[in-house]
Structures are given as structure tokens and as C-alpha cells.
Amino acid sequence: MIKVFMFDALRMATDEEMERDDTVFVLGEDVGHYGGSYKVTKDLHNKYGDLRVLDTPIAENSFTGLAIGAAMTGLRPIVEGMNMSFLLLAFNQISNNAGMLRYTSGGNFTIPVVIRGPGGVGKQLGAEHSQRLESYFQAIPGLKIVACSTPYNAKGLLKAAIRDNNPVIFFEHVLLYNLQEDIPETDYVLPLDKAEIVRSGKDITILTYSRMRHHVVQASEQLIKEGYDPEVIDIISLKPIDIESIKVSIQKTHKVLIVEECMKTGGIGAELIAKIIENCFDDLDVPPVRLSSQDIPTPYNGILEKATIIHPEQIVSAVKSML
Incomplete structure (x- = not known):
């Protein structure tokens, strides 16, 4: 290594x-x-x-x-x-x-x-x-x-x-x-169309990608301390979406939270919810929830910029409210 x-x-x-x-x-x-x-x-x-x-x-x-x-x-x-x-x-x-x-x-x-x-x-x-x-x-x-x-x-x-x-x-x-x-120092190649199970759990499926993976992992550490058991999936492939891996997870947890940096309107989360409703509707106990960035141009001001995107404490709060 x-x-x-x-x-x-x-x-x-x-x-x-x-x-x-x-x-x-x-x-x-x-x-x-x-x-x-x-x-x-x-x-x-x-x-x-x-x-x-x-x-x-x-x-x-x-x-x-x-x-x-x-x-x-x-x-x-x-x-x-x-x-x-x-x-x-x-x-x-x-x-x-x-x-x-x-x-x-x-x-x-x-x-x-x-x-x-x-x-x-x-x-x-x-x-x-x-x-x-x-x-x-x-x-x-x-x-x-x-x-x-x-x-x-x-x-x-x-x-x-x-x-x-x-x-x-x-x-x-x-x-x-x-x-x-x-x-690894050795040569390796990963599939372009597969999601990654970052953490297995049974209470709720959290779907995410890119930088938000790290915010979700941080939130999950807090949730675990408080007795929750989230499953974290990095979807990786935004097109095509690995709906089969997502489906298997939702059949186990029956709840799904999407965390993205994309805009809420027309974002990746919107496409994920559409696919989940089409493929997993009968497995859901509660409606899917998405945490997305604000639908505004990203401000230059640091405090305002921070306010436009999702942070770990918001993820923790969303999971608690869903459970």
C-alpha cells in the first residue's frame, strides 16, 4: 500500500x-x-x-x-x-x-x-x-x-x-x-456502473456521492454513537444509476435519505427519487427525503456559501426525524 x-x-x-x-x-x-x-x-x-x-x-x-x-x-x-x-x-x-x-x-x-x-x-x-x-x-x-x-x-x-x-x-x-x-501499489480497475456500500446498516439507507460522502460518514459516526445504524451508499455512477444495489438496501432498511451537493430542482437527487419510486415504492415505510443545495447561484461570501450546502448536523437531524 x-x-x-x-x-x-x-x-x-x-x-x-x-x-x-x-x-x-x-x-x-x-x-x-x-x-x-x-x-x-x-x-x-x-x-x-x-x-x-x-x-x-x-x-x-x-x-x-x-x-x-x-x-x-x-x-x-x-x-x-x-x-x-x-x-x-x-x-x-x-x-x-x-x-x-x-x-x-x-x-x-x-x-x-x-x-x-x-x-x-x-x-x-x-x-x-x-x-x-x-x-x-x-x-x-x-x-x-x-x-x-x-x-x-x-x-x-x-x-x-x-x-x-x-x-x-x-x-x-x-x-x-x-x-x-x-x-494498492498494484494495478487495479473499478467498475464504472456500480455503487459502493461505504457502511452496512439496517435502520436507514443514505445515498450520496462525491464530497457529500464525507459529510455523510461524519454524520453517521454521530448517529452510531446515539444508537442508530445507518447504511451509507456512495452511488459513484451518476449515469447509469446502480438501482439494483439501491433496491437491495431499501428492501432491508425501508427508508431512504439522499444527500447531495447538487441543486434540488432537477438534480441527481430528483432522478434518484424518481427511480426509487418506480422500483422500490412497496418497500418504503416513509417517503424518501433529499437534502440538496439551495437553488441559487453560490455566493462568494464564505458564510452565505456555507449556508447554501448541506452539513453533517443537518444529516443527523434528518435521519432522526425520519426514524
Whole structure:
């Protein structure tokens, strides 16, 4: 085992896949000489050179289109969005081309492209840099969407995403890059479409992902001290959602709480509730509850910013009220 930061786990995954497969390359703003805004591509330029670690102009629509075209010709590009909200400028390429070309070409083209980078509410990054884009991309047919939450799953999931023949949107939370964990030194790959049982329990199912996993774990520690037994599931795969794992859990606990950083209106939690009602309605003893961020642009002011997102004490209170 080796103790690494999450940004380093992502760098290791990229390096290992570039070494294993010479069709893998990275492109984006400041990914080369600078080593990436969050050091996920640090030193890769020295090892692989200009043709495999490409510094691009500030032109997201153009370089995302370049990556999709490269994927169509047999390469495996990794696009880094310096901040995922910048990729709204490439929304046309991601939706009309990345998501649809395999289908509209009748299967003549595969699009093995990974679009990854930091997102979520950081610390006073302002509204435009604090967006939760997972719900924006969720409606696009043809995409897989993954949200990593630990150094261990970040590495295993990114390696799987790079090897997948479909376009994968890979979300990393800006506040988790400095999270440290022991991970195996040996090569490992994790499934892109499976949820993770973080903690088994029998009283209530808590569904979460990304940074909120850590808030839920913190809340669970308090709940356990008070005699409650929550089951915590990190859904990881935002598209497709692993409804089978969720169903098994709800059949045991009969209650479900969703904790997300996404907006309440049209968020991932809304989709989860729809799927739970469709698939697990008869197993529920109480209506599902979701704790989501406020439906407002994220304030720059630190106190107001904190008030827009969910914190462990709110999770504890919600569980108690449901039980």
C-alpha cells in the first residue's frame, strides 16, 4: 500500500494508462508545462512530450471537438477542464457529438473520450466556479457519468474510464484533491456502473456521492454513537444509476435519505427519487427525503456559501426525524 493524495492518484492512473497504451493522450489548458491547475498532470509532459500532453488555447468548444475527432480515429483522449464549468462552452460538442456519434454513425465510430476535471462548491470561488454540472450532463443520451470521492476509487475509476469505449464525464470535487488515503501499489480497475456500500446498516439507507460522502460518514459516526445504524451508499455512477444495489438496501432498511451537493430542482437527487419510486415504492415505510443545495447561484461570501450546502448536523437531524 502507498499513501497518496487524490490528485496524485489521478495522476498515477493517467500515467499508467499512457504507459500501457500509446493511443492515450491528454489535452487541456495548462496541462503540459504547468502540470495542470491541480497538479493532476504534473511531470507527464516531461515524460511524454508535446504530442501526448497538449497545452491548448482557451477554447473549450474547439479542443473538446478536437478530442472527439481524435477518438473517432482510434485515439483515447483525456480532456481536462481546468474547471468543469468552463466546459459549458463545449456543451454542443459533448451533447451533439460525444454523446450521439456512436449511435448516429450506426456503430461505425466509438468515442473513447474521458472529460474530467474539478467541480463542485469550493471555498469562495464565486458562482461561476462553484457549479454542480452533473445534472446538466445527465440528460444527454450516450454519456456515462462518474463522480469519484476517494483516492482509491479515483484511481480505479479513472483507469476504467480511459479504457471504456464510450464517452465518460468524470467529476472530481475541487475540495477533495488533498484528501489522503492508502491505495494498492498494484494495478487495479473499478467498475464504472456500480455503487459502493461505504457502511452496512439496517435502520436507514443514505445515498450520496462525491464530497457529500464525507459529510455523510461524519454524520453517521454521530448517529452510531446515539444508537442508530445507518447504511451509507456512495452511488459513484451518476449515469447509469446502480438501482439494483439501491433496491437491495431499501428492501432491508425501508427508508431512504439522499444527500447531495447538487441543486434540488432537477438534480441527481430528483432522478434518484424518481427511480426509487418506480422500483422500490412497496418497500418504503416513509417517503424518501433529499437534502440538496439551495437553488441559487453560490455566493462568494464564505458564510452565505456555507449556508447554501448541506452539513453533517443537518444529516443527523434528518435521519432522526425520519426514524
